[in-house]
Amino acid sequence: MAAPESGDGNNGAARMVTLISSDNTRFEVEAAAASLSQTLQLTILDGGGGGGDGIPLPNVDSATLSKVLEYCIKHAPAAANGGAPNATAVDRAELERFDNEFVNIDQSVLYSLIMAAHNLEIEGLQSLVAKKVADMIKGKSPMEIRRTLGFPDPTPEEQAEMNAHMLEYGWAYE
Amino acid sequence: MATRAHAVVQTVEDPATRITPDVIEEILLRLPIANPASGQCLHISKPDGILLYDFHYLYSFGFHPVTGEYKILHFLREPQHYKSGRPFHFDTIQVYTLGEDKWKGIRTPRKCCMVNLGVVNVDGAMYWLTEDEGTSCGMSLVSFDLREETFTSIQLPPLTEVKETASCAPPAFACYIAEIDNTVCTVAIPYHSHVPRWRRYNAELCGRMDIWSLESLVKHKWFLKYSIQSPTVPRYVPQPCFIHRDKIILQDRNGSAWYHDLAGKNVQLEQREEAKLLDIGAYRFYETQSYFYKETLVPLSKYSCDSSASLGYIVFTMVSEETKPKRLKEEECTINRLPHDCIERIFVGLSVSTLLKCSGVCKQWYKLIRDPHFIAGHLERAPRCALLFFPQESVSGKRYPSDVIIFDEVWSQSTLAVPVIGPDDFLCGTCNGLLCLYTKTSKIKIANLATGECLHLDKPIKNLKGDHFSFYRFGFHPVTKEYKVIHFHDEHQNYSQGTFNVIQVYTFGSEKWRDVRTSEALSLSCVKDYGVVSVDGAMFWLTEDSDARWKHAVISFDLSEETFTRIQLPTAALGSSNSHRYWISEIDGKICIATGEVIRHRPKMLSGDLQIWMLDSKVEQKWSLMYNLPYARNYLPGPHFVHSDKILMQSRICDLYSYELFGKNHTTKLSDRVKLLDFSPRKPDNMQCYICVKSLVQLNAYKKVGIMHGMKTTGGLGIEEVAAMEA
Numbered sequence: 001m002a003a004p005e006s007g008d009g010n011n012g013a014a015r016m017v018t019l020i021s022s023d024n025t026r027f028e029v030e031a032a033a034a035s036l037s038q039t040l041q042l043t044i045l046d047g048g049g050g051g052g053d054g055i056p057l058p059n060v061d062s063a064t065l066s067k068v069l070e071y072c073i074k075h076a077p078a079a080a081n082g083g084a085p086n087a088t089a090v091d092r093a094e095l096e097r098f099d100n101e102f103v104n105i106d107q108s109v110l111y112s113l114i115m116a117a118h119n120l121e122i123e124g125l126q127s128l129v130a131k132k133v134a135d136m137i138k139g140k141s142p143m144e145i146r147r148t149l150g151f152p153d154p155t156p157e158e159q160a161e162m163n164a165h166m167l168e169y170g171w172a173y174e
Numbered sequence: 175m176a177t178r179a180h181a182v183v184q185t186v187e188d189p190a191t192r193i194t195p196d197v198i199e200e201i202l203l204r205l206p207i208a209n210p211a212s213g214q215c216l217h218i219s220k221p222d223g224i225l226l227y228d229f230h231y232l233y234s235f236g237f238h239p240v241t242g243e244y245k246i247l248h249f250l251r252e253p254q255h256y257k258s259g260r261p262f263h264f265d266t267i268q269v270y271t272l273g274e275d276k277w278k279g280i281r282t283p284r285k286c287c288m289v290n291l292g293v294v295n296v297d298g299a300m301y302w303l304t305e306d307e308g309t310s311c312g313m314s315l316v317s318f319d320l321r322e323e324t325f326t327s328i329q330l331p332p333l334t335e336v337k338e339t340a341s342c343a344p345p346a347f348a349c350y351i352a353e354i355d356n357t358v359c360t361v362a363i364p365y366h367s368h369v370p371r372w373r374r375y376n377a378e379l380c381g382r383m384d385i386w387s388l389e390s391l392v393k394h395k396w397f398l399k400y401s402i403q404s405p406t407v408p409r410y411v412p413q414p415c416f417i418h419r420d421k422i423i424l425q426d427r428n429g430s431a432w433y434h435d436l437a438g439k440n441v442q443l444e445q446r447e448e449a450k451l452l453d454i455g456a457y458r459f460y461e462t463q464s465y466f467y468k469e470t471l472v473p474l475s476k477y478s479c480d481s482s483a484s485l486g487y488i489v490f491t492m493v494s495e496e497t498k499p500k501r502l503k504e505e506e507c508t509i510n511r512l513p514h515d516c517i518e519r520i521f522v523g524l525s526v527s528t529l530l531k532c533s534g535v536c537k538q539w540y541k542l543i544r545d546p547h548f549i550a551g552h553l554e555r556a557p558r559c560a561l562l563f564f565p566q567e568s569v570s571g572k573r574y575p576s577d578v579i580i581f582d583e584v585w586s587q588s589t590l591a592v593p594v595i596g597p598d599d600f601l602c603g604t605c606n607g608l609l610c611l612y613t614k615t616s617k618i619k620i621a622n623l624a625t626g627e628c629l630h631l632d633k634p635i636k637n638l639k640g641d642h643f644s645f646y647r648f649g650f651h652p653v654t655k656e657y658k659v660i661h662f663h664d665e666h667q668n669y670s671q672g673t674f675n676v677i678q679v680y681t682f683g684s685e686k687w688r689d690v691r692t693s694e695a696l697s698l699s700c701v702k703d704y705g706v707v708s709v710d711g712a713m714f715w716l717t718e719d720s721d722a723r724w725k726h727a728v729i730s731f732d733l734s735e736e737t738f739t740r741i742q743l744p745t746a747a748l749g750s751s752n753s754h755r756y757w758i759s760e761i762d763g764k765i766c767i768a769t770g771e772v773i774r775h776r777p778k779m780l781s782g783d784l785q786i787w788m789l790d791s792k793v794e795q796k797w798s799l800m801y802n803l804p805y806a807r808n809y810l811p812g813p814h815f816v817h818s819d820k821i822l823m824q825s826r827i828c829d830l831y832s833y834e835l836f837g838k839n840h841t842t843k844l845s846d847r848v849k850l851l852d853f854s855p856r857k858p859d860n861m862q863c864y865i866c867v868k869s870l871v872q873l874n875a876y877k878k879v880g881i882m883h884g885m886k887t888t889g890g891l892g893i894e895e896v897a898a899m900e901a
Contacts, residue, residue: 043471055471056212111508114516119469130519133509137524142534149509151536158536165534171592171626172530 017049236295592626600643607869610648649708
């Protein structure tokens with residue numbers, strides 16, 4: 001494999017890459033942060049995304065991409081330390097606080113974020129957003145889950161199915 | 175990777191390859207390689223001198239995961255062998271490696287042809303079917319290794335059975351190649367005799383379609399993966415990847431594609447259960463192809479320096495399984511528009527009780543939560559709990575029923591959410607969230623402790639005199655995925671002798687107990703006193719020599735092969751006195767032996783140090799000393815006393831403690847004693863401790879053989895029960 005021939009390489013300033021959202025907004029970001037995405041990592045290792053080229057991300061709009069990059073930038077230093085054995089408890093608490101606030105968002109934004117994390121294969125973000133939805137589900141009855149997650153009102157047929165489910169698994173509803 | 179692949183149905187007349195005058199030269203001489211996600215496209219020059227006989231089906235494309243090389247194959251067809259309706263013959267393959275800028279000819283070892291025009295790429299090799307006169311069905315499989323560039327011929331499975339057993343009994347069948355779950359499969363479909371045997375069209379389903387999967391590339395071992403009964407309406411399967419994530423893609427003659435769930439190995443396709451995938455439109459349904467596809471950013475630019483390759487951009491139009499199907503109103507809900515994988519990721523971290531509630535939210539969630547793949551993934555991640563079992567007993571004239579207490583991974587205490595254990599039941603073992611319970615009747619009960627689902631099976635013996643719960647054990651083989659109940663049995667039912675010479679085996683899904691004879695009489699009292707554990711598809715228990723009772727050894731019984739192995743104990747672990755005792759246990763998925771001196775009339779109560787040895791290698795019979803624990807006047811409850819670096823012991827009175835195991839070396843300190851429970855007035859000797867998980871593992875697949883019922887089902891049969899009865 002050919003070594004990446006990026007001139008700005010390792011001396012001094014961190015290497016930057018450009019990502020282009022579906023609505024054609026360009027985001028310049030450190031290669032280390034963008035590399036949290038498994039999908040982008042290969043391209044970046046290959047030397048892509050530098051200079052005027054940019055990496056097109058036809059599945060991610062600019063609002064979502066800026067949110068994703070906010071996460072990547074925050075998490076990149078810890079990820080570079082390889083799970084951060086020398087991270088202080090303060091750092092970890094700070095990341096946790098950031099994560100909690102980060103997912104405190106509107107449901108539609110959350111779903112776009114899930115899609116983006118999935119497409120870009122950002123492991124940490126995927127777990128974080130999945131856990132957020134899981135927390136929204138925990139401790140609720142099926143009807144409450146439907147309401148929380150914005151399902152439409154059940155049709156009579158669905159209502160009958162839900163009643164049958166209740167008969168069988170009512171003990172699990174507590 | 176394959177599990178994340180999305181299905182793409184691409185019609186032959188893809189807009190990208192539609193011919194216009196401007197590009198006609200391009201189309202004739204160049205072959206595009208494209209990344210639809212990024213739009214990048216690389217045009218490769220076709221090999222020289224092929225124009226007259228150039229057809230799309232003569233090319234295929236593959237990748238080798240180790241070398242990381244992409245290769246294009248061109249089958250150099252011999253024009254003199256061309257005959258309509260016959261497979262094309264070739265003796266040369268031309269290979270183009272991306273980045274190498276040339277086509278290279280490779281001779282096949284003998285004249286080859288391609289049957290039904292399918293080539294699949296699995297694990298760095300290309301596979302296709304060829305004519306082979308010497309074999310039973312006149313065909314064999316050829317593999318071409320993309321790294322070594324060598325050919326191998328692979329015998330096909332016994333496809334001829336199809337001929338004999340197909341209900342409509344046509345004299346011939348069509349054979350296709352397919353890729354399912356990253357394995358090579360051959361598909362045998364009976365068909366009407368007026369259709370030519372060799373054809374490059376998708377098969378019309380007829381009778382039973384058998385799909386065989388190539389399990390071992392080395393041993394060329396096939397197994398029957400699906401046996402699918404065709405629907406009554408005409409349906410076609412698009413080659414070569416028509417099964418995606420347990421769904422089969424079907425096409426009708428009107429240009430619509432459908433999909434159908436494949437729940438289990440034997441499937442009957444019914445028209446009313448089909449879900450519409452999309453309308454393809456007026457394309458030739460018999461030429462549609464279906465592939466796995468994953469959106470990636472794999473760059474093509476690095477290959478563009480080749481003189482024969484030029485880079486450009488094109489726009490693809492594709493339909494993805496996830497965005498296109500229009501179904502119920504429910505799917506307009508945002509969360510259900512997320513890819514399957516994402517919803518699975520949300521669910522996989524949830525507890526069984528939460529998931530049971532989720533399964534009542536909508537049909538889609540119900541299906542996902544009952545999907546065997548999901549259940550297996552969830553089981554893998556389920557935290558391991560400690561389960562304490564108290565058998566029914568009477569203390570000072572008062573009767574106490576059998577009972578269970580569970581400590582979860584953070585040691586918080588709970589009881590069973592659903593009462594699966596009867597007051598007189600005894601626990602014989604746990605496995606993947608299932609309990610095997612010995613009842614006083616003629617039945618053995620299997621119950622999922624988290625969902626409450628139960629299955630009853632007949633005991634193997636009619637005369638229950640002398641039978642004991644400890645003679646029954648329960649195990650699972652991770653490769654065959656079979657659950658087995660075993661029963662230690664003496665042919666003459668002379669249990670007072672304290673030996674057995676037969677193991678009776680009941681495999682879930684079969685309908686009977688089978689006898690497996692031991693080579694010699696083995697100690698039954700050891701089984702009864704020291705217990706049995708199941709690890710990694712084998713059952714392990716202790717035995718002793720009849721002439722030298724202190725000479726203990728471990729016997730293992732492989733649940734797949736059903737063979738016995740004798741494993742010597744480390745010499746240092748062998749005690750010499752009568753008051754030496756053994757426990758057999760499992761720690762972190764490995765077999766362990768605990769030994770120590772015990773008090774003469776209290777056989778579970780330690781009177782000295784406790785050593786715990788771990789079996790490092792079953793083949794080499796190699797043990798290592800894992801813990802050497804200082805003397806503590808404690809009971810050691812069997813069989814699973816170590817739970818995630820804590821050991822459970824109970825004091826003389828009925829207090830149960832956990833001790834942190836400090837370091838895995840020769841002298842281990844016991845530190846941080848935490849009192850878990852005071853279980854008085856229960857007797858101190860009877861409590862058993864198991865590892866358990868809470869899983870969604872279903873028993874309904876085995877219901878043919880046992881009597882099924884859910885714990886709280888009052889409203890009659892569920893949909894699935896009715897469907898099973900009709901079938």
